[in-house]
Every structure is written in structure tokens, then in C-alpha cells.
Amino acid sequence: MTTVRITRGRALRALTVLAVVTAATGTAAGPAAATTDPGWVSGWFNDVTVGAAGAPGRTAPLELSSTGATAPRVTVDLAGLTGVATASFPDWCVTEGTSVTCPMPPGATPDEYGTVNGTVPVVFRAAPGAVDGATGTLGYTVRAEGLEPYAQQATVSVRSGPDLLDLVDEYVSGVQVGDVRDVPVAVVNAGDQPAVDLRVTLRFPVGLRPASYRNCRYGTDPVLATVVVCTVRGTFAPGIRHELRHGFTTTVGPAALGDKRISQFVEPLATAGPLPGNVSLTRREADRALRLRPVGEPLDPIAAGGAGGGTYLRDIHGAFDVVAVGATVTGAVGDTVRVTVGIRNDGPGVPDNTVSGGSTSALIFTPPAGVTVLETPPGCGSTQDEEGGAPTAWICWQGGVFPAGQSLTVPFDLRIDGPTGTPGEVRVYYNHPRPDDDPANDAAPVTLG
Numbered sequence: 001m002t003t004v005r006i007t008r009g010r011a012l013r014a015l016t017v018l019a020v021v022t023a024a025t026g027t028a029a030g031p032a033a034a035t036t037d038p039g040w041v042s043g044w045f046n047d048v049t050v051g052a053a054g055a056p057g058r059t060a061p062l063e064l065s066s067t068g069a070t071a072p073r074v075t076v077d078l079a080g081l082t083g084v085a086t087a088s089f090p091d092w093c094v095t096e097g098t099s100v101t102c103p104m105p106p107g108a109t110p111d112e113y114g115t116v117n118g119t120v121p122v123v124f125r126a127a128p129g130a131v132d133g134a135t136g137t138l139g140y141t142v143r144a145e146g147l148e149p150y151a152q153q154a155t156v157s158v159r160s161g162p163d164l165l166d167l168v169d170e171y172v173s174g175v176q177v178g179d180v181r182d183v184p185v186a187v188v189n190a191g192d193q194p195a196v197d198l199r200v201t202l203r204f205p206v207g208l209r210p211a212s213y214r215n216c217r218y219g220t221d222p223v224l225a226t227v228v229v230c231t232v233r234g235t236f237a238p239g240i241r242h243e244l245r246h247g248f249t250t251t252v253g254p255a256a257l258g259d260k261r262i263s264q265f266v267e268p269l270a271t272a273g274p275l276p277g278n279v280s281l282t283r284r285e286a287d288r289a290l291r292l293r294p295v296g297e298p299l300d301p302i303a304a305g306g307a308g309g310g311t312y313l314r315d316i317h318g319a320f321d322v323v324a325v326g327a328t329v330t331g332a333v334g335d336t337v338r339v340t341v342g343i344r345n346d347g348p349g350v351p352d353n354t355v356s357g358g359s360t361s362a363l364i365f366t367p368p369a370g371v372t373v374l375e376t377p378p379g380c381g382s383t384q385d386e387e388g389g390a391p392t393a394w395i396c397w398q399g400g401v402f403p404a405g406q407s408l409t410v411p412f413d414l415r416i417d418g419p420t421g422t423p424g425e426v427r428v429y430y431n432h433p434r435p436d437d438d439p440a441n442d443a444a445p446v447t448l449g
Contacts, residue, residue, distance in 0.1 A: 039068025080137025347404025
């Protein structure tokens with residue numbers, strides 16, 4: 001690594017994504033000029049916080065992406081870090097004074113769209129004498145041949161005290177209903193001072209059943225997730241990884257379906273924020289306590305991260321069946337009648353779209369012949385025929401979680417105009433995360449007697 005040490009400071013603003021797309025023109029043989037595309041290059045660098053003197057270094061990624069550009073690179077200006085922090089770069093970068101230029105990293109790889117993506121790891125440490133709260137500027141400019149350079153800045157800050165990071169970022173495929181998994185829990189103190197006692201908050205989405213520990217409290221939030229708040233006693237020295245031995249035992253129950261994110265958040269107990277809202281927390285009977293034990297040699301540097309982490313369980317193929325619920329109403333021409341249609345989750349799986357947001361299910365209602373829908377109910381929208389004329393059907397959406405045994409019911413007020421005859425229909429219009437296991441009951445008639 002090449003280390004650059006600076007001795008002068010100035011303030012800086014937070015960084016956003018950089019993108020540069022320009023065009024260059026060449027001359028072709030003949031009367032017409034041909035246009036050549038120089039491609040594009042972009043860079044991304046987040047703000048960084050480092051512990052005061054004595055804290056482990058922090059490795060932060062400077063991301064570089066390019067499509068079709070010649071000699072994509074990034075030039076970093078370190079003059080704004082004077083007296084605040086030092087920055088070390090890989091040996092394939094070139095240093096000139098307070099400027100460092102890095103080409104597209106040797107390990108860069110193309111994605112499915114042909115964009116080449118690489119990461120420049122930069123290690124930051126507090127400069128000698130840097131005080132708590134000091135901030136500095138890291139400026140960087142992305143470049144390529146034939147493109148206008150584009151400059152941005154990021155903030156590097158120094159903070160004294162404990163700085164707890166969650167080290168879990170796990171993606172797991174092939175999980176099945178009935179599995180028992182040991183979910184990792186791991187933290188490190190990236191600050192310059194020990195942390196005394198921690199609060200660890202975990203959230204297990206609906207369908208996942210966490211084990212019981214006597215120093216944890218448990219509750220259920222409005223989307224049926226189990227929230228667990230644990231008080232963990234001990235002293236957590238800088239740089240030492242601490243883990244829950246054997247992991248947090250979790251059972252994948254029959255309600256589990258689709259993608260699940262088990263989130264974790266760690267904070268010093270003395271400065272912990274408020275407890276999760278909309279949750280009533282109680283203790284469970286348990287014969288063991290959740291303890292985090294030191295593991296391995298001190299970490300230095302530590303990868304940049306945050307107080308939150310998580311385990312992602314991908315595509316759990318749980319069983320479920322959403323059923324269309326039809327109706328029959330009676331009336332004469334000129335009457336206004338109300339018909340209530342719906343869909344019901346017969347379970348056992350619970351469609352849960354809290355990871356990505358949005359609805360889990362929807363119904364589409366096509367009214368019987370000879371009636372007019374007088375008003376679109378809340379949560380619904382109408383569809384029109386190909387000519388954009390009168391509405392022909394109505395789509396109604398369910399919420400972010402569809403519990404087993406519950407129904408989405410929607411009342412429609414209909415005016416009978418006549419002549420009557422062809423029945424209407426209610427049908428399952430959308431299911432998250434996949435079609436259910438019994439398509440035969442996904443439609444039901446709506447008749448007018």
C-alpha cells in the first residue's frame with residue numbers, strides 16, 4: 001500500500017453517485033461525419049468515519065464503473081484531509097504529491113449488461129493529533145479518454161469513542177420449511193475506546209421462529225415479524241470480533257414464504273436509542289443467555305460498514321393457497337344492490353412483501369352483464385377496454401402481508417340496468433412471491449339473480 005499523509009484541513013460535503021456521459025465526434029472518409037461513442041465512466045464513494053488515534057483503520061470502497069470507455073480511472077485529491085486523516089491506496093495506484101490516480105482495478109469484472117465494475121480499497125486512519133469531530137475533504141474525479149472529467153467530494157470525519165459495527169451480511173439459498181438454521185450474530189468495535197454493554201436488536205419476519213434467551217425481550221410488530229431486543233453485558237475492546245457461539249437458532253415455520261431478511265442492529269447500551277415502536281416486548285422463559293464472545297486476532301483495518309446487518313434467506317418455497325370468493329345478489333331493473341367479493345389466504349404460507357415493499361396479492365372483479373358500478377372502492381382502480389371507453393373491470397390490492405386465514409373483501413355498489421344474463425367473476429389477479437399451489441380455485445362467479 002502507498003500511504004499519503006496530509007497536514008492541512010477543510011470542510012466537505014456528502015457524496016452522491018457520479019455519472020459522466022458525453023460524446024465525441026470523429027471525421028470519416030467521405031462527405032458525412034461519423035459519430036463515435038466514447039462510452040461512459042462513473043464513480044461512487046461514501047462518507048467515512050474513522051476512530052481517533054489508536055482505533056483500527058477503516059477500509060472504504062471507491063467504486064468505479066465503465067462501459068466502452070478508454071482508460072477509465074479516478075484521481076483522488078487528498079489535500080483536504082490535512083490534519084484529519086491519512087489514506088492508503090493499493091500499489092497499482094500512482095501517487096504524485098497529494099494526488100493519487102487509480103486505473104480500473106485489476107480484478108474488475110463485467111456485469112450482464114457489459115458494464116465493467118471494480119473497487120479501489122482505501123484505508124483511512126486518524127491523523128496524529130486529530131481531535132474528535134474533525135472533518136476533512138476527499139475530492140475525486142473520474143476520467144476516461146474523450147470524456148469530460150467529473151469531480152465530486154466525500155467527507156472523512158474523526159470520532160472518539162466506541163463505534164460498534166454489525167459484521168453480518170449473509171445470503172442463503174435453498175432454505176426449506178422445517179429447516180433449523182443458526183443465524184450468525186457478530187459485531188466489532190471500530191472506535192478508539194471500549195464499549196461497555198450492548199443492545200442488539202433483531203427482527204425475524206413472519207414465518208421465522210427465533211430461539212429464546214433470558215436476556216432478550218420478544219414482541220410482534222404490525223407486519224407479524226418477531227422483534228427481539230437483547231441486553232448483552234461485557235466490555236468490547238476496539239478491533240476484537242465478538243460472536244454468538246453457534247448462532248441464533250431459528251426455525252423456518254410453515255408460514256415462511258419467499259425472501260426473508262433477518263435484520264440486526266447493534267449499539268452501546270449507554271447511548272442506545274428508543275426501543276422499537278408499535279411492539280409490546282416481554283421476556284420468555286429460557287435456560288440460557290445470549291453472550292457474545294471474542295473470536296480471533298484483532299481486526300485492523302476494518303471494512304467500512306454500519307451498525308446494521310442482516311441475513312437474507314432467499315426464495316423459501318412454502319406452500320400457500322389464495323382463494324377467490326364470489327357472491328350472488330338479487331334485484332330488479334332499477335335497483336341498487338351491494339355485492340361483496342374477495343380473496344382469502346388459506347395458508348399455511350403467509351405472502352410477505354416487506355423486504356421490497358408493495359402488495360402481496362390482488363383481485364380483479366368483472367361485474368355481471370347488465371349492471372353499472374356506481375363508485376370505485378378505496379384501494380381499487382378500474383381498467384378500460386381497448387378503445388379506452390367505459391371501465392370493464394376493477395383491480396383491488398391487498399397490503400404488505402397477507403396472514404393465513406384472513407381475507408381481502410371489497411364491496412361494490414351496482415345499479416341494475418338490464419338485460420341481465422352473463423355472470424361476472426372475481427379472480428386472483430396477483431400473488432407474491434409466486435402463483436399459489438391450487439390455481440383451480442383462483443376464480444369464482446359473481447351472479448345476479
